[in-house]
Amino acid sequence: VWNVASAYADPANPAPPPPRMTASDLARIREEYAVSARFLFINSGMRVWYDYTFFVDDRIQRWGPEPDAASGPYKGLPPCRSYAGQDFSGPGGGDFTILDTKDVARTNKEPIYEPFPFVGQIEQAFTRRWVPARKTWEFYGSGGGTYGIDEWDRGIPGRSQYLGGSDTAWLATHEFHHQIESLGAFSLANREDDRVIFDHFFPRKREKRADGTWDEWVWSTSWKHGEHWDGIAYFDKMLTPVQWLRLHFGETITVADADEDGVPDNDPRLPFDEKRFGSDPKKARTDGAMTDRSKAQLSTWAPTPLTDTWKKAPQPRIMPNPRKADSDGDGLPDHLDPYPLYPWQPFIWPLTAEVDGSAAEWADVPLSGSVKAQGVTAEFRQGHDEAFYYACFTLRGPWQRVWVGLDGEGEGYYTTSSTYAFTIQKAEDGSGAVVRPGSANQCPGMVWKASRSADGSVIVEVGIPNRGDGLWFWQGGGREVGASISIWTTDGKPMSVYEPYALFYCRMLERHGRAELPPGAPRELEAGPGVVEHSFAEGMGAWQPGEGWTITNGAARYGEGAEDRNQLLIGGLNARAFDLWVEFEAANDLHLGAWRAETETPNNVNDDVAFLGGFGNARSAIRAFGAEAGAEESGIGSGRHTAQLSRRNGHLWVLYDGKPIIHGRDPNPQAVVTRLGFLGGWGGAQAIYRVRYRVEKDGA
The missing domain is CATH 2.60.40.1190 (Immunoglobulin-like)
Structure with a gap:
């Protein structure tokens, strides 16, 4: 099908006509439908055979109006039956018609009588247009559109329509699956637990919109699977053989299966059998462990990620091997391996x-x-x-x-x-x-x-x-x-x-033992330019004490107070990078932290906090926005010590007596902190003698 108007973008120099589709091109398209049939057959448990029958209208046809200047091979071409009056009519690109198998060239939208009617049809136009920038004819790509079986009583089958420039195997699978969903709604109970599942993926939900109405998706169409091919494979494996056999349309046939393993022995009509799989038709478990059908279903048999049919190429990958107990060669037999086609550890x-x-x-x-x-x-x-x-x-x-x-x-x-x-x-x-x-x-x-x-x-x-x-x-x-x-x-x-x-x-996997600290730890903060230092022997100064903090014997000491008012803070800051150093004594639980302006009550589970000697003076850790970012099994010794909490370039560090002991990553490195300080409590009898801090606004 040619878009003739595109060839006359420059009427004085019309584009050369495209070559006709060859027998090889048509064979490639037939193979795409064979891939679709095999995928659907295997994932239905080899219960449903989608027998695609081809009718080809091999006339050169026109897409869109004929330009007045059209001449030669472009003149007088019949309009394409799929053309819907515009260059692209979504989602499939064209119009829906009903095929008369006795006269494929006739455009028809009325019911057709056939002695044994087809359950459904797919119409695919191979429409091309001239692209001047690349000086080539290119196929139109499209999504797909589908009508279900609703008008079967009028003699109108299910119908799908799409164009020829996209992934034909996928569109055939996805769109015809919509027709099967319609057959399921007609044949099964059409309820949540008895249906062919709709292959657009959404979790069950009920959410209130701003206007007071509800956004609902009542029947889930999403489980533990991936996109596209993987979703349909998952859905069709959920149906039982009895459900598939209850479909009212098509024929019920039997085929030879000598070992009764669920895989046909040797039937060239079908998309798949033991001969093509390589299994033994006389042994239900060719590999000695798994049934041959279960072995075949280790793969979804999806071909490739979605792409233009004409660009596809074979990809080597591990497939189920019915003659081997261990298909991927990782040392685990397939029936015990959680991923029998992947040799990597999960x-x-x-x-x-x-x-x-x-x-x-x-x-x-x-x-x-x-x-x-x-x-x-x-x-x-x-x-x-x-x-x-x-x-x-x-x-x-x-x-x-x-x-x-x-x-x-x-x-x-x-x-x-x-x-x-x-x-x-x-x-x-x-x-x-x-x-x-x-x-x-x-x-x-x-x-x-x-x-x-x-x-x-x-x-x-x-x-x-x-x-x-x-x-x-x-x-x-x-x-x-x-x-x-x-x-x-x-x-x-x-x-x-x-x-x-x-x-x-x-x-x-959780980390065991003590991890080696990465390079880049900060040095202990010393007095100097840009460093603010304060001794609590001189009083609180600019530091803001919460309940329980008092100046005693040259230190800010914590006694008792409400847990939500146990802070000793310096405010008015604006920093992404900081160093907070302290000379202290504590029986346990020294907490240093940095908090954002939007954090109403600084505590030990919000923003960036480090504690030394927690959990009975047995564990020290960094908590970053509620999650433990780094830890070690250590406590606080008696007497005076120094500690430091630093943040640089998304890294958090804790120093104890001048040596780095804990490292962690900050999950929110761009967060601006406005307060630094300490938390008292947990029976730690914390005493803060001296503090130093340095802040940098752009040090994230």
Whole structure:
């Protein structure tokens, strides 16, 4: 189908006509539908065969009006049956018609009688337009539109419509699945627990709008799965064989299955069988452990991330091997392996990363995923501490962009509003890459840095904060994070680190033992320019004491008071970076902190706080915006000591007697603090002799 008007953008120099679609082109499209049929067949438990039958109208047709100047091959072309009166009519790009299989060239919108009617139809026009800037004819891309089975009683089947320049296998799967949903509504109980699930993904919700009305999504269409292919695979596996067999439309057939394992033996009509899988039709468990059907369903059989059909290329990846007990070769048999197609361990490793675009600190961190195809090599690693989740991407070769989805709740890509999704876009300058948020929440609090190494590799580090400005929160180990990573080359070829759009869920491992402190610790603050010093032997001065603080024997000492009025503060500050040093005595629980203006009551669980000798003088820690960012098992010795809390460039440090002892990352490094000070209580009998502080407004 040609957009003739586009060829006459310059009437004096019309574009040369495009070549006709070849037999090879049509074979490629047929293969796209075969991929769709196989995907739907396997994920239905091999209960439903979507038998696509092709009718081809091979006339050259016109899209849109014929220009007055049209001549030669452009003159007198018949209008395309899908043209809806405008260049693009969303969502599928064109109009809906009803195919007369006895006269495919006839445009028709009336019911058609057939002895054995088709359940549904898909109409796909391969429409092209001339693009002067690139001097080439290009296929129109589109989404898809679908009508269900509602008019079946009038002889009108379900219908889907889309154009030929997008991902045909995906559009066939997604749009025809909508028709199957309609069949399910007609055939099943059409209730929450007995339906073919709608393949647009939303969690169940009921939220009040500003105008007083309610925004409801009553039946959930979102569980623990990823986008696109992965969602439909998950949904169709939820239905039982009995539910599939209750569909009122189509035929019920039986096929040979000698070992009764649920996989047809050898039937070329079907999208999949034991012969093509490589399993033994006489053994239900070819690998000796799993049934052959369960083995096949270890994969979703999704082909690639979404892309233009004409740009697709094969991607090598691990598939279920019915002749091997361990498909991915990681030492765990498939029936025991939580991820039998991924050889990587499902863990997020204890790590504190600088997020500076360097991979040096990741050298000993195991891979969480990798792919090598089309000249591209991509590696993914991840780690965490109490302040941040960290990810490191190493990219080599002709890659163009990477799409990353991270589910920090461990419940599915769409199930919460806290999923972080972003694109890593190649940059041709020295920076290597640019990271752009792609999720509706715009990835709050996320930080990143990219660099290009001497060998041309691009390193991208990403950090997502624990609390603070971020949407994720955790404590210690055990939190699951799911990752989905898709990559496209400079010429548009797609690949996926995991099964397309599937989430690889890994658990945070808690840190054991005492971690080595990173470099960059501050020195103990000394008197000098920019440093404010005060001795409480001279009284309170500018310091503001709360209930329980008094000057006794040359020190500000805490006795007893209300827990919400136990502060000793210096105010009027405006700082992102600071050092707070103190000479003190305490039996236990020395608390130093920095608080923002919006924090009404400074305490030990808001903003940035460090305590020494807590929990019975046994533990010292940094708390950053309510989360423990660093800790060690230590207490306070008798007599006078010094302590210091510092924040620089998003790092928090605690010094004890001049030596760094604790480090943590601040999840909210841009927060401006207006008060520094101390908290009394917990039976610590705190005595503050001298203090020094220094603040910097732009030292974040």
